[in-house]
Amino acid sequence: MTTSSIDLASLLCSRLCHDLLSPVGALSNGLELLTEEKNPEMRQRCFELLEQSARISADKLKFFRLAFGAAGGFGEFVPTEEPRALIDALVAGNDRIAVNWGLAAEALPKPAVKVLLNLAQIGMDALVRGGTLDIGAELHGGACEIVVRAAGPKIAFDPAIGQALDGSMPTQELSSRTAAAHMIHLLASQSGGGIQYALTPEALVMGAVLPQG
Template sequence: MNETDPLDLASLLCSRLCHDLLSPVGALTNGLELLADERDPEMRQRCFELLEQSARISADKLKFFRLAFGAAGGFGESVPVDEAKSVIEALVGDARRVELNWALAADRLPKGAVKVLLNFAQMGIDALVRGGTLDVGAESRGGASEIVVRAAGPRIAFDETIGKALEGKLAPRELSSRTAAAHMLSLLADQAGGGLQYMLSDGALVLGAVLPEG
């Protein structure tokens, strides 16, 4: 795998974070401006509803970034699976038209595995542009964390450049804020001595990972 400048990767991940937060935070600003000038009670109530929605989405995204990219969990080596589960449920709720199915056989997973699980789930949600089902599975078996996420729907939108980044086949000069998260996962997998893969077929995207523990 080609080496990536850590500062470049950090910058790209920050760009991704800012891009994803721009819409809900911008909606908060617009809602407050409308509220300041609005006098009609029904319209003011509508403004409050929009503000509440934007605030919730912003909080959900921050919780995701904290676990998916940050050092959540303190100095411990593992994270409760329920914590990751609640974040994914919130993302699915914000996305709408996505049915979520769980197959989790572990109470805790290593931090790296949780990052993979969350980012895989986000990729699956992003791919379901017309809705569909998101199946999320994870277990610890034979000294390794095994993760599978399957997104199925009437239309799957997945940039295979992201798939190349997952498999460590993207040169550093080709990285962008869109592929930075996938590249980060490939580095995590490589460091753990594991691997990532994806499969794209008619109506489904499957993302898989095997990450040795310890």
């Protein structure tokens, strides 16, 4: 493992910890409140908050396990129902975002699944005021083609993430916020493909092509 790969792994771990800090912190606070609260109604509310925080924590761990890690079994392909279920679970708690699916394959190569999950995460982060998230993927002409479109009243997209996606960001400038975008850029490049994006005030469209080796 090279120094650069160790640095990237460290940044991805930082991103994972950042995203888990809020729901895990809520679990800790909820348990503390539960030990002090005597009112039955308030105790019931604490249990509901604990259940919600535990579910969010588990959903995020499952998502990052496949998006960053080596989950998905021992085969080269992952059923598309797995990434779909993970994304649907993350969006379930946000009624401001609607997800539309267009998956024309029953299974995708593992690198393509990582790209799809991370592009979807970028799209979700961009919908700060809600909107629609359209996700499509297909195997066509010996390549996997992925498209993610986030559309809403206000799109929040850090230009640094765009630089990490298209490979124009120097590796020494990477941060935990841009590490995932850089990782999927590397995955696409190593397969002979690439990632592109287009941004307007109303929509962010990201596309990836990954030739199948």
